[in-house]
Each structure stands twice: as C-alpha cells, then as structure tokens.
C-alpha cells in the first residue's frame with residue numbers, strides 16, 4: 001500500500017488539518033501517517049485556542065516515522081511558527097522525502113491566524129526549494145510573493161515570483177477570487193492555475209455558492225499528495241484532485257452552526273464503499 005505523511009495541525013472540529021488529511025488519504029486508498037505540529041481548539045465557528053507542539057517533540061515524531069516508514073509522498077499544512085517551518089524543512093531534507101506538497105497555511109477560513117508572520121522567509125528559503133508542488137490561495141500567494149495580502153496582482157505574476165523560490169510547480173488557487181463578478185452567461189467556474197516554470201495550465205471546476213468551505217485547502221493538498229503517491233504525474237494528479245474537491249464541496253454536510261466542512265468521504269460514498 002502507498003504511504004503518505006501529513007505534517008500539520010490538529011483541528012478538534014475534524015474538518016481541516018490532520019483530521020481532514022487522514023480522512024482524505026483513506027478515501028484515496030493510501031495509508032496516512034501524521035506528525036502533529038500544533039493543537040487547535042477549533043470548530044465550524046472558528047479557532048478558539050492554539051498550542052504549538054514542543055519543537056523537540058515534533059522532531060521525535062519525525063524521527064519515529066521516518067526511521068520506520070518510507071513515504072511515497074508527504075504534505076505540510078499548518079506549521080504555526082518559524083522554528084517549526086525550519087525544523088520541518090531540515091527533517092524532509094535529512095530523510096530525502098520525494099513528492100512533497102506544501103500547503104502554506106496562514107489563515108483559517110474563519111479569519112483566524114495560523115502562522116506567525118516572521119515564518120514567511122523560512123517558507124521561501126527553506127521549505128519551498130524542497131517542494132514538488134506549493135499550493136497557496138490568493139492571499140497566501142501575495143504574501144509569499146512579497147505583496148500586501150489584499151494587493152491587486154495578476155495570479156500568473158504571483159506564480160512566477162513564487163516559482164523562483166525553488167518548487168517544481170506552483171498552484172495558485174482561485175477559491176477566494178470574486179468569481180460571480182467575472183462570469184457572464186455561463187455556469188460560474190472557479191479556476192486554479194498551475195505553473196511549471198514555463199507554461200500555465202488552468203484547472204477549472206464548477207463554482208459552488210456556499211460558505212461551507214472549511215478545510216478545502218487541506219483536503220485538496222492531501223488529495224494531491226495521495227494521487228502523487230499512487231503514481232500519477234503532477235498534471236493528472238491535480239486534475240483528479242480538483243474533481244475530488246469540487247465534489248466534496250458540492251456534497252454539503254451539516255456538522256456545526258458555522259462554516260461547515262467539505263464532505264471528505266464523497267469519493268467513498270460515490271463508490272458505495274462508505275456503508
């Protein structure tokens with residue numbers, strides 16, 4: 001069985017972070033393991049508290065899993081502090097991890113901060129050079145590229161600037177763009193752009209008008225890592241993952257009274273395997 005590692009924070013509410021990643025890996029039929037970087041007290045309404053895990057203990061988790069298990073792919077999510085970004089980069093380098101997907105989580109859907117601002121340089125200098133794919137949303141892309149979070153910048157320009165930090169591919173996600181204002185007469189689409197240093201490829205899917213997008217980014221990056229582990233090349237992995245996240249958003253589930261999570265199990269349900 002293919003094995004995938006997630007290095008991320010715990011979401012007690014179960015919609016994002018480690019919990020989203022392991023569910024997503026499971027429905028992709030790959031084995032998921034985890035290094036937990038931070039604990040969040042969180043639900044569909046927001047993040048009530050955050051406690052980063054002690055740095056030495058994060059290092060112990062890395063050594064435990066890497067000394068025993070060879071991972072076909074890995075992903076990072078919430079890394080919380082500059083020191084955790086640096087440690088994570090060092091461990092991936094030390095253990096020569098291939099197929100690394102970096103989701104540079106900075107802010108939760110609820111608006112709560114999940115990364116200290118001084119960690120951005122560590123992402124640029126240490127982690128991005130090790131990544132196969134980096135998957136910023138528009139705000140994260142602006143910050144990584146050195147702009148203000150709300151600056152009006154062409155996503156292709158952002159992708160070019162981020163590519164220069166050394167990842168093999170950059171996926172700038174379009175989930176937070178003003179989609180409805182840009183469509184005329186055709187079903188609204190949400191488009192992510194993939195850059196490989198030479199060409200741009202658009203990945204489009206149906207836009208779903210909903211606030212229930214808690215965990216979309218985590219779920220997408222866990223799906224990409226799973227598809228890479230299964231042997232798909234990057235373009236095909238992203239196409240499959242885009243289809244999966246669109247279906248997971250569309251299949252709304254009622255969990256709490258705030259921004260509900262996507263349905264990570266949608267693939268299972270469609271295959272009739274969930275029951």
Ligand SMILES: Nc1ncnc2c1ncn2[C@@H]1O[C@H](COP(=O)(O)OP(=O)(O)OP(=O)(O)O)[C@@H](O)[C@H]1O
Nearest residue numbers: 109137173174175176190206207208215216217218
């Ligand atoms: N309303 C929507 N309808 C359809 N697809 C969407 C919608 N919102 C986001 N997506 C898709 O979900 C994926 C994740 O994108 P998004 O921009 O939401 O990530 P994110 O902001 O990192 O997520 P998170 O809010 O979990 O941090 C992308 O493929 C994006 O196109």
Ligand SMILES: Cc1ncc(CO)c(N)n1
Nearest residue numbers: 009010011016017078108
């Ligand atoms: C633990 C965690 N990681 C990532 C996100 C981003 O959605 C979140 N809300 N919580």
